[in-house]
Amino acid sequence: MGAASVDPKPNPHATAEQVKAAYDDPKLANVLYHDWEAGTYDEKWSISYDERCITYATDRFRAVAGGVGPYGHALELGCGTGFFLLNLMQGGVIERGSVTDLSPGMVEVALRNAENLGLPVDGRVADAERIPYDDNTFDLVIGHAVLHHIPDVAAAMREVQRVLKPGGRFVFAGDPTDIGNFYARKLGQLTWWLTTNVTKLAPLTGWRRPQEELDESSRAAALEAVVDLHTFDPADLERTARGAGATEVRAVTEELSAALFGWPVRTFEAAVPRDKLGFGWAMFAYRTWQRLSWVDENVLAKVLPREVFYNVSVTGRKPVA
Template identity: 60%
Template sequence: MAAFSRSVGKREIPTSDGPASADDVEKAWNDNTLAQVLYHDWEAQTYDEKWSISFDERCISYAKERFEHLLGPEILAAEPHPYGKSLEIGGGTGFFSLNLKQAGILDEVTVTDVSPGMVEAAKENARKLGFEVEGQAAFAEDLPYPDDTFDVVIGHAVIHHIPDVEAAFRDVLRVLKPGGRFVIAGEPTRVGDWYARRLGRVTWKLTTAVTHTAPLRERWAKSKEELDASSRAAALESIVDLHTFVPDELEAMAVRAGAADVKTQTEEFLAALLGWPVRTFEAAVNPERLGWGWAMFAYKSWLRLSAVDRVLSKGLPKGVFYNVGITGTKPLR
C-alpha cells in the first residue's frame, strides 16, 4: 500500500508500507509509477530467491559472461578494467553490479532503482559481501547525478520497465563521461516475450492443476493465500512490463538519443524455452519440495542449452532469441 511519496528530481516516488492488496493493484492500473514501486518493493525481500540470484561463483560467472559477450573481444581488449566509477540503473537487489564488482569488472559502484526497497536490499547485499555501495531511489530518465560523472552505466532487465526508453538513454549519456560506455543486458525481444509468456501460462495452469490433486496436494501445492499473492504479483508484473524490443529498433533508439558505437547482441533461445517453464514451475509449487539437486539440474541444463544457442546464433535471426543487450558510448567532445 502506498503510504507517502518522496521527491526525486522533478518527480515523486511513492513509498510502500507493505504487500500490495487487491485495491492497490486496481489503483496501479492507472498509475504506472505506483505499480513499479509496489511491485518491486514487494518483491525486494524475496527477489533473489524467486530468480535464483546469488553472489557466488555461479552468478559471478553469469554476469561476467553476459557483460563480455555483449561487448565482444575487441572492446574488452581496448578498454581498461576495472571501470572506475559505475552506475547501475534499475539495479534491483544488486545482481548485475555486485557480481560484476566481484568479477573485477567494476570498482566503485552506485545503484539506483525506482523502488526504495530494492536499493536498500542491494546495499545490504553489498555489506554481506564485505563492501559498501552508494545508492538512492531514482528514475532512469531523471538521474540525480551531475553531467560527466561515470565511466560506465549498466543495467540488467531494466529498460523494458521504463516508460520513455529514449529519454533514459539521453540521461544515461548525460551522466557518462565523454567516451564512457553503457551496457544494458537481459531485455526481452518481441518474439521471445511472445513465446516465453505463453510457455509460462501453460506451465502455471498445468502445475497448479496437478499439485492440487488429492495425492499431491499436501506436500506439493502452495496454499490458497500464497497462490492469491502470486496472482496479484503476476497482475502487477503485467503492468510494469512496458516494452519488448526488436534489436534493430532498439539500436536506432540509442542512436537517436546521441549514442555512438552502438551495437546489440541477442542470446537464449533453447535456454529460454527451458528456463521459462522451469521458473514458472518453481513459482507454482511448495518450495520446500525443491532442493539443491533441482537447482543444479536447472542451472546445468540452462548452461548446456546456452552453449547450443551460441552455435545457433550464427544462423538464426537475432529477433528469435529471448534476450537482447545493447551497448554504446558517449561521443568524445
C-alpha cells in the same frame, strides 16, 4: 542536479487502493510490485553473489561490451537487489558503484547486499528518466532487465548519455525481445495452468502450494503485467540509442533453447511448495540451462536470426567530443 535529502521508505504491503491506482500508473506499479518483491527477489530468481552469478554477469557483460575494464565508477539503473553491479564488481569489471531504483525496497536490499560483500557502493531512489547525478559523472552506466520497465526508454537513454563521461560506456542486458517474450509468456501460462490443475488430483495434493500463496502469486503476476511495458526489436533498440547521441552502438541477443527450458522451470518452481524442490533440482535446472545456453551461443546463434532469441543486450559510448 540535486538529490532529495531523504529517500522514501519501502512499502512492501500496499493497500488495495494503491494497487488499484497502480493499474493506471506504471511507475507506481513498479514501486509497489518491486517493494513487495524486494525481500524474496534473490530467492525467486536464484540470485547469488558467488562464482556462479559472478561468471554469469561478467559473461553477459563481455558478450556485448567485450573484455574491457575495469571501470572506475559505475551507475546501475533499476538495480533491483544489486545482482548485476555487485557481481561485476566482484568479477573485477567495476571498482566503485552507485545504485538507483524507483523502488525504495530494492535500493535498501542492494545497499545491504553491498555492505555484506564489503563493496564500495552508494545509492538512492531515482527515476531513470531523470537521473539525479551531474553531467559527466560516470565511466559506465549499466542495467539488467530494466529497460522494459521504463515508460520512456528514449528519455532514459538521453539521461544516460548526459551522466556518462565523454567516452564512457553503457551496457543494458537481459531485456525481452518481441518474439522471445511471446513464446516465454505462452510457455509460462501453459506451465502454470498445468501445474496448478494437475496438483489438484488426490495423489499430488502434497505438491500443491496453499491456495492463499497461489492467490498471492496470481495477484503478483497480474501486477507484473503492468510493470512490464516493452519488448524490443534489436535493430529498433540500436536506433533508440543512436537517437540519444550514442556511438559504437551494438545489440546482441542470447537464449533460445535455454529460454524454452528456463521459463517453464521457473513457473513450475513458483507453483509448487518450496520444500519439495531441493538442491538436486536446483543443480539439474542450472546445469541444463548452462548446456542449452552453450548450444544457443555456439550453434543456434550461427544459423538463426538474432530476433528469435529471448534476451537482448545493447551497448554504446558517449562521444568524446
